[in-house]
Amino acid sequence: MHEITITSGRNLPHIDPWLTIWGWEIPVYLFLGGLVSGILFISAVFYLRGRADRYPTIVRVGPLFAPVLLAVGLLALFLDLEYKLHVFRFYTAIRLESPMSWGSWTLAAIFPLSTLWALIHLKYVLPNWRWPWPIIEKLIDFFSGYSRAIAWLLIIYASLLGMYTGILLSAFNARPFWNTAILGPLFLVSGLSTGVAMIMLLSRDEAERHLLAHIDIFAIAVELFLIIHLFMGFLASTQIHIEAAKLFLGGPYTTEFWVFVVGLGLVLPGLMELLEVRGKILPTRIPAILVLAGGLLLRFIVLEAGQFSQWTF
Amino acid sequence: MSIEFTRREFIKISGLGLGGLAAGGAMLHAFSGNGQQETAYPEVALADFSEGTATLTPTVCEICFWQCAGWVHSINGKPWKIIGNKNDPNSNGRLCPRGTGGIGAYLDNDRLKTPLIRTVVDGKQTFREASWEEALDFIARRMQKIARKYGPECIALFTHGSGGTYFKHLMHAFGSNNITAPSYAQCRGPREEAYLLTYGEGVGSPERTDLRSAKCIVLIGSHIGENMHNTQVQEFADAVAAGSTVITVDPRYSVAASKSKYWLPIRPATDMALLLAWIHVIIEEKLYDDEYVEKYTTGFEELKEAVKEYTPEWAYPITTIKPSVIRETAREMAWHAPATIIHPGRHVTWYGDDTQRVRAGAILNALLGSWGRRGGFYFPNKAYVPKYPYPKYPKPRHSWREAFPDQYPLANLSIANGLRDMTLPGNKKGCQFKGWLVYGTNLLFTLPEPQKTIEAIQNLDLLVAIDLMPAEITGYADVVLPECSYLERYDDLRILPGRVPSIALRAPAFEPRFNSKPGWWIARELGIRLGLQKYFPWKNIEEYLDTRLKKIGSSLTEMKEKGVLILDEQAPLYIEEGLEPEFDTPSGKIELYSSILESYGFDPIPRYTEHEQPPQGYYRMIYGRTPTHTFGRTSNNPILHETMPENEVWINTRIAKLHGIRNGDYVVLINQDGVRSNKVKAKVTERIRHDSVYLVHGFGHTDKRLKRAHLRGANDNALITRVAVDPIMGGTGMRGNFVTFERIS
Amino acid sequence: MPRYGMVIDTKRCVGCADCVVACKTENNVPEGYCRDWIVQDVQGDYPDLYMEIRSERCNHCENAPCVRCCPTGASHIVEGGIVLVDHDLCTGCKACIAACPYDARYVHPEGYVDKCTFCIHRVREGKDPACVEVCPTKCMHFGDLDDPRSEVSKLLKSRPHHALIPEAGTEPKIFYLY
Numbered sequence A: 001m002h003e004i005t006i007t008s009g010r011n012l013p014h015i016d017p018w019l020t021i022w023g024w025e026i027p028v029y030l031f032l033g034g035l036v037s038g039i040l041f042i043s044a045v046f047y048l049r050g051r052a053d054r055y056p057t058i059v060r061v062g063p064l065f066a067p068v069l070l071a072v073g074l075l076a077l078f079l080d081l082e083y084k085l086h087v088f089r090f091y092t093a094i095r096l097e098s099p100m101s102w103g104s105w106t107l108a109a110i111f112p113l114s115t116l117w118a119l120i121h122l123k124y125v126l127p128n129w130r131w132p133w134p135i136i137e138k139l140i141d142f143f144s145g146y147s148r149a150i151a152w153l154l155i156i157y158a159s160l161l162g163m164y165t166g167i168l169l170s171a172f173n174a175r176p177f178w179n180t181a182i183l184g185p186l187f188l189v190s191g192l193s194t195g196v197a198m199i200m201l202l203s204r205d206e207a208e209r210h211l212l213a214h215i216d217i218f219a220i221a222v223e224l225f226l227i228i229h230l231f232m233g234f235l236a237s238t239q240i241h242i243e244a245a246k247l248f249l250g251g252p253y254t255t256e257f258w259v260f261v262v263g264l265g266l267v268l269p270g271l272m273e274l275l276e277v278r279g280k281i282l283p284t285r286i287p288a289i290l291v292l293a294g295g296l297l298l299r300f301i302v303l304e305a306g307q308f309s310q311w312t313f
Numbered sequence B: 001m002s003i004e005f006t007r008r009e010f011i012k013i014s015g016l017g018l019g020g021l022a023a024g025g026a027m028l029h030a031f032s033g034n035g036q037q038e039t040a041y042p043e044v045a046l047a048d049f050s051e052g053t054a055t056l057t058p059t060v061c062e063i064c065f066w067q068c069a070g071w072v073h074s075i076n077g078k079p080w081k082i083i084g085n086k087n088d089p090n091s092n093g094r095l096c097p098r099g100t101g102g103i104g105a106y107l108d109n110d111r112l113k114t115p116l117i118r119t120v121v122d123g124k125q126t127f128r129e130a131s132w133e134e135a136l137d138f139i140a141r142r143m144q145k146i147a148r149k150y151g152p153e154c155i156a157l158f159t160h161g162s163g164g165t166y167f168k169h170l171m172h173a174f175g176s177n178n179i180t181a182p183s184y185a186q187c188r189g190p191r192e193e194a195y196l197l198t199y200g201e202g203v204g205s206p207e208r209t210d211l212r213s214a215k216c217i218v219l220i221g222s223h224i225g226e227n228m229h230n231t232q233v234q235e236f237a238d239a240v241a242a243g244s245t246v247i248t249v250d251p252r253y254s255v256a257a258s259k260s261k262y263w264l265p266i267r268p269a270t271d272m273a274l275l276l277a278w279i280h281v282i283i284e285e286k287l288y289d290d291e292y293v294e295k296y297t298t299g300f301e302e303l304k305e306a307v308k309e310y311t312p313e314w315a316y317p318i319t320t321i322k323p324s325v326i327r328e329t330a331r332e333m334a335w336h337a338p339a340t341i342i343h344p345g346r347h348v349t350w351y352g353d354d355t356q357r358v359r360a361g362a363i364l365n366a367l368l369g370s371w372g373r374r375g376g377f378y379f380p381n382k383a384y385v386p387k388y389p390y391p392k393y394p395k396p397r398h399s400w401r402e403a404f405p406d407q408y409p410l411a412n413l414s415i416a417n418g419l420r421d422m423t424l425p426g427n428k429k430g431c432q433f434k435g436w437l438v439y440g441t442n443l444l445f446t447l448p449e450p451q452k453t454i455e456a457i458q459n460l461d462l463l464v465a466i467d468l469m470p471a472e473i474t475g476y477a478d479v480v481l482p483e484c485s486y487l488e489r490y491d492d493l494r495i496l497p498g499r500v501p502s503i504a505l506r507a508p509a510f511e512p513r514f515n516s517k518p519g520w521w522i523a524r525e526l527g528i529r530l531g532l533q534k535y536f537p538w539k540n541i542e543e544y545l546d547t548r549l550k551k552i553g554s555s556l557t558e559m560k561e562k563g564v565l566i567l568d569e570q571a572p573l574y575i576e577e578g579l580e581p582e583f584d585t586p587s588g589k590i591e592l593y594s595s596i597l598e599s600y601g602f603d604p605i606p607r608y609t610e611h612e613q614p615p616q617g618y619y620r621m622i623y624g625r626t627p628t629h630t631f632g633r634t635s636n637n638p639i640l641h642e643t644m645p646e647n648e649v650w651i652n653t654r655i656a657k658l659h660g661i662r663n664g665d666y667v668v669l670i671n672q673d674g675v676r677s678n679k680v681k682a683k684v685t686e687r688i689r690h691d692s693v694y695l696v697h698g699f700g701h702t703d704k705r706l707k708r709a710h711l712r713g714a715n716d717n718a719l720i721t722r723v724a725v726d727p728i729m730g731g732t733g734m735r736g737n738f739v740t741f742e743r744i745s
Numbered sequence C: 001m002p003r004y005g006m007v008i009d010t011k012r013c014v015g016c017a018d019c020v021v022a023c024k025t026e027n028n029v030p031e032g033y034c035r036d037w038i039v040q041d042v043q044g045d046y047p048d049l050y051m052e053i054r055s056e057r058c059n060h061c062e063n064a065p066c067v068r069c070c071p072t073g074a075s076h077i078v079e080g081g082i083v084l085v086d087h088d089l090c091t092g093c094k095a096c097i098a099a100c101p102y103d104a105r106y107v108h109p110e111g112y113v114d115k116c117t118f119c120i121h122r123v124r125e126g127k128d129p130a131c132v133e134v135c136p137t138k139c140m141h142f143g144d145l146d147d148p149r150s151e152v153s154k155l156l157k158s159r160p161h162h163a164l165i166p167e168a169g170t171e172p173k174i175f176y177l178y
């Protein structure tokens, strides 16, 4: 027997009996951040490869949603702050060791970039739209001249954003379940997959959707590979990490994770997309929706499980 | 005004602010005109160290009865913290957690705020707020009525705590010496009598145990470390750090047990067998201090003869302690003697043969020669400060003693439960009590068999509760008087025995909050209304204290600056230092064989008697202390409450499994008489025997006005519906109650 | 420059929580919160039991993850290696809470994150922290770990000890003597 008891009545809000400092806001933000990074990344890539006209949804329509979704994510992030008046403090320091500092500065860059990107493409998507202020038109025209440079910047910052959402958690050594280098790539790929799924929902073009499905199948395969490695890594590590993995292997998160995230959020949509590309079944929106739901749930579960896992098992 | 009740109901809700104000003379500044609702009082918050410089006021802690001296730190009149007084031999500058959290007693907004009088509104009993004048007039009239009809002796005072001094004085002046405290028959009475019988002197408080120099400490149920009597814990830690051997006898793996070389998880109620076996080994193996025994004791041969049969092998099946362990521990004690202490315990009213059990320990100490020796028991010094010159008290005609002509012959102090029982209808002898003044003791939590206490209360013409908090007893009172906390008042000087003679002062650090008053003021005002002015010649407490202090060449001014004064005259503490011990016994020696006990027909040498063990499916309910609480008085303290908001019932892992109880589940305890407890959290642990469950005393408050403590945890006392009374001195053995569990889904 | 640390003698500690209560009053810690706490760590089966009692708080880690992950610089290290939170810089993002393996931090009701300060206001005046000063068993020691003559150094040298979760790599500066 090993009884460990706090006997002085400690009952700190959201710390005891286990961490619940982060509620819905952070997973929603992580989800939207990943999604936006995915949208912007493929948009910029295909733009640079000169496929804007062939794949208009990927290159032009998707990015229109990026700043909006990012704003919602940022709002969630803001709502999570306990000292909202001090939000500006993120921008009075550059802390190279802090992923959150990296994140806030990345956001400071990618939010205007994504807005600009959306504005540049808006006139293609809505050709009749006119801004009431000519100055805006002029500015957009000016920046359109630097589209390629902006696209390159987007590739960099979208990758940073995607990675940061993963690294943010894996930087917390204190929480055994987050204490793995695999979370970064996993969230990055999952962000790409959800971004692709989002565009898939918007796209009406068969060829485009096939392309997206191909990308997604690849992303899903990588995700499954990473998940398996995640658990293998844990099980090969210290007792604390084995305990953390057990949360998903018979523990409280087992069903949610394996049935909903892996089964319904990855394997099933992956299979459906595979059949779709091979023309075995009619294309539907179902896999895209499943991927999005799975991506959101993944972040909720990872966030909660990480907070639940402790060093002192 | 006269209100008669056929039955006093327990008033759980706070009082009405009606009427009383208009009727009362002195207006209560704190109350609004109609007072339909309880007045909202502002909360007082702790000061922050950044707010300014601290003012220091000397105090003597009143959170328990150890009476440590300290300094109250306040900033701009706001409370900050209390720190021990470095010159105080009773705290050495360090208070215990309860003393440190004592500031919460002042902060608590659930405190009693103004006098309350029981009344009937719409056929329901309730309290109404009253002015001091009205409340005191009411009490004085009632007391005089009782005195005229039955005699002043028929009013009893139950008191515990330092403020009781003035009420004791008042009672003596009024003509009653029926004054009692739960610290005798519910606490250390058997111990004092056992040592008195053996050594001609009690152990006293603070205990005269020289723990800090002891090489071997034997704790029999004394859970030092959870029992936070301050210097006792400090010295225990010193001894442990110095590598002393600790032997702890406890059915529970207490904190002290975790510091021990030997933990003897004894079957409860069988300690006497272990003690006798130890004496047997010490004598048989000639491990005793023969010089000391020869010089100072009498009755050794009789003792030797009497314990012949009590071999470790005999004790094994009784106690479940292996013979080898009994022998080994006995040798260890002898090895370190005379720096070996068989701790006399403090709360020793367990099984009804408690005087005898403690005496067995006293005999062991005598065999090891530790009484009067370094590392054993020292001979304390006590400061002498002349009393305030009062006129002579009238001589009471009756005393509680008459009610028990052939019982408890050796009770040197009054028995609180005895006075209660004399209040029950049908009592023919001595006083039939008609009035109770209850100062600073929560009788419903404190006296076992609470059903009897409630019954006795129904038979009273007057019940006055003078308290700080809306404790259960106040819910049965006719008049409730709110005393201010110890941080808001002066009290009499603290004069305690110890290694050095010391006195200490408690001075007010704050104005009384709400409409509360200090005890001395209440007693004096009541005295004046009872026509006893001549017994209260001083105008105020400062004058009283200054008069006393001047007689030893000090003054109130000096004491306010120093807080503690160490007096010069110091006698030697140990025989090693030249002490010539005297024993105030009939033989003038340490009585291993007690001639007094013999003359009253009791066993002159302790003998083993068997106690009932729990029936199948039931477990013995044992109880004790937790470091951050004092009984039930701190459970609502805003600072201390947090450290332990409710008690838990300790259940052995195996037993819990048997009953399907998991750690953290809530259960109800049901005792052998069908009495049910409030729900209580289960602590499933290896740290307790399978035949017992453990509760910390003082939880499960039923008064709604205690907002934090109300219905948190279980009240052990409610489950103590049976007692085993000590025939020698009337102590109430409280550990013979058995409980089972009911799970709450 | 000193390097402050604490050495706690678990042999003496009785788990009375005086250190917890003293911290509350000294530092005006709000109701419901605490900067230190007591752990009873019991091993074994009845009746062969062993218990270590520990008074725990922020370890003022040498390699403090809470400071590293703080995006604003609110969590920082001052003289003597004491880890502090500057309330004015804190956004309440809680990254530092997630980063601390000892769960030593909490969100103060006013919004900023708070924790043990090693009573720096006292240390600067040459006094011991409040919890150390009050402990009735005198089991806590505070001082400069780099000064070989300090009591803490001597104790660490002469007695076996351990720190909490060394595997986390934070290099804690509170040591528990066996």
Ligand SMILES: Nc1nc2c(c(=O)[nH]1)N[C@H]1C(S)=C(S)[C@@H](COP(=O)(O)OP(=O)(O)OC[C@H]3O[C@@H](n4cnc5c(=O)[nH]c(N)nc54)[C@H](O)[C@@H]3O)O[C@H]1N2
Binding pocket: B062, B160, B161, B163, B182, B183, B186, B187, B188, B346, B347, B439, B440, B441, B442, B443, B445, B446, B447, B448, B466, B467, B468, B469, B471, B483, B484, B485, B486, B623, B624, B630, B631, B632, B633, B697, B698, B716, B717, B718, B720, B734
């Ligand atoms: N079941 C059970 N019964 C027990 C015990 C047990 O462990 N279990 N222990 C026994 C022992 S050892 C003892 S010593 C007794 C103790 O018995 P009590 O002394 O009755 O113990 P408390 O419950 O602390 O009650 C003290 C009362 O005094 C009030 N009070 C506190 N401070 C002040 C003050 O400054 N002024 C006034 N006027 N009132 C104040 C409190 O609010 C409380 O109502 O209980 C005995 N009874």
Ligand SMILES: Nc1nc2c(c(=O)[nH]1)N[C@H]1C(S)=C(S)[C@@H](COP(=O)(O)OP(=O)(O)OC[C@H]3O[C@@H](n4cnc5c(=O)[nH]c(N)nc54)[C@H](O)[C@@H]3O)O[C@H]1N2
Binding pocket: B064, B065, B187, B188, B220, B221, B222, B223, B224, B226, B227, B228, B229, B249, B250, B251, B252, B254, B266, B267, B268, B269, B270, B271, B345, B346, B347, B348, B350, B622, B623, B624, B625, B626, B627, B628, B629, B630, B631, B694, B735
């Ligand atoms: N923190 C704190 N400290 C206090 C107090 C307080 O209220 N709070 N009250 C003070 C007062 S007034 C008193 S009288 C003392 C009382 O304190 P003590 O005299 O030290 O303790 P007891 O209440 O006699 O005993 C409690 C212990 O006895 C064990 N026990 C139960 N049954 C048996 C048995 O049959 N045999 C043996 N050997 N052990 C048994 C229990 O497991 C528990 O550990 O504490 C004082 N100190």
Ligand code: SF4
Binding pocket: B061, B062, B063, B064, B065, B066, B067, B068, B095, B096, B097, B098, B099, B100, B228, B229, B230, B231, B630
């Ligand atoms: S032992 Fe603790 S509660 Fe009792 S008087 Fe001393 S400081 Fe106060």
Ligand code: SF4
Binding pocket: C012, C013, C014, C015, C016, C017, C018, C019, C020, C038, C055, C134, C135, C136, C137, C138, C139, C140
């Ligand atoms: S005050 Fe000292 S003895 Fe009490 S719990 Fe804290 S460290 Fe331990």
Ligand code: SF4
Binding pocket: C057, C058, C059, C060, C061, C064, C065, C066, C067, C083, C099, C100, C101, C102, C103, C104, C105, C115, C170
């Ligand atoms: S214990 Fe936690 S809060 Fe303290 S320095 Fe280490 S990581 Fe930071």
Ligand code: SF4
Binding pocket: C069, C070, C071, C072, C073, C074, C075, C085, C089, C090, C091, C092, C093, C094, C095, C096, C097, C113
């Ligand atoms: S909560 Fe405050 S101290 Fe903690 S990481 Fe965020 S800004 Fe820094």
Ligand code: SF4
Binding pocket: C022, C023, C024, C026, C027, C035, C036, C057, C115, C116, C117, C118, C119, C129, C130, C131, C132
């Ligand atoms: S060092 Fe000061 S702030 Fe830290 S736990 Fe001790 S008393 Fe509290």
Ligand SMILES: [Mo]
Binding pocket: B183, B186, B187, B188, B346, B347
């Ligand atoms: Mo007691």
